[in-house]
Amino acid sequence: MATALQPPPPSHPLLRLRLAPRGNLPRPIDGAWWPRSYDLLAELPRLLAGLPRTWGHITSVTVNGATWPAGPGRMLVANQVLRLRRNLAPSAPHTIVLLTPGQGRWDLVVVAPDTTEEAAGPLMAAAADGDV
Template sequence: MTSTTAPTRQAARLALTPNTAMAGLLDGAWWPYSRDLATELLPLVEALRDRFGRVTRITANPAPWPVALRKVPVGGYAVHVGWFTDQAPDTMILLTYSLGRCDLLVIPPETEPSSAARLMAAASAPGNVHTTGTLMSEEHETGRLLREAGAREDAWETDGGASPQPGPHPHPVVGARMIYLPEGMWRRPR
């Protein structure tokens, strides 16, 4: 016998800045499960309703979304979509009926969970001053450094431990404030 129950809709993966006086460039971040805006928009606007009101329009860059709909049904009404190629591809602006707007970093659905968590935390920090482009490029660099560090650690394990390094190995002085750099060097902050 076949079940006729409707599939369970997933809650929006959303991180919003706290309600504080410290306004930033972004109101938070959204990590959709897919690039199907018709499926993803309903849980997002429902999650934003209590804080921002009824979302009536959004603006986005069409590059990340394979189907560029002009209207997306969300329950009993439709959200109008404006597509702008000059808007950052990782930005979505949601306009509400009464309370203004909500600017979100849109994290690509295929993003690794650890990377998405860092992006969501950065975009939802009170008083954040980073654009979506800056956050994405910084996360790309962080991911690259973490992958390189992992590769060095894997090489360490498979090669039997430490390889000889030329020159002295500086070590932190107990009680002195030091910064560890990814290349294995220590330095005092300026």
């Protein structure tokens, strides 16, 4: 009896990220990120590794303090220090802000990790299309 060989699962889960198309006009939301957990220390390195190189080296990340558990003020990612900030403003409870000095700011909608795939898909598409 022959068995079909299954490819091994990826050693790193695929990054669930959808970015808006590049354009000349600034956008309030630059895309959506659907992390697999609320463990920011585990999730951020994967997110940063998957961002376009044109965004430059992200040096500061701001997350909503009510959504993400408290963590350190800094962390080391790819041998670079990353500053972590927490914002408690009710105006942006489901976003993450990424900053690159001299290059820009990118705001991503964060889809909750426990969101079903059926619900996450339309949320991510709306964020990438600017319909959030």
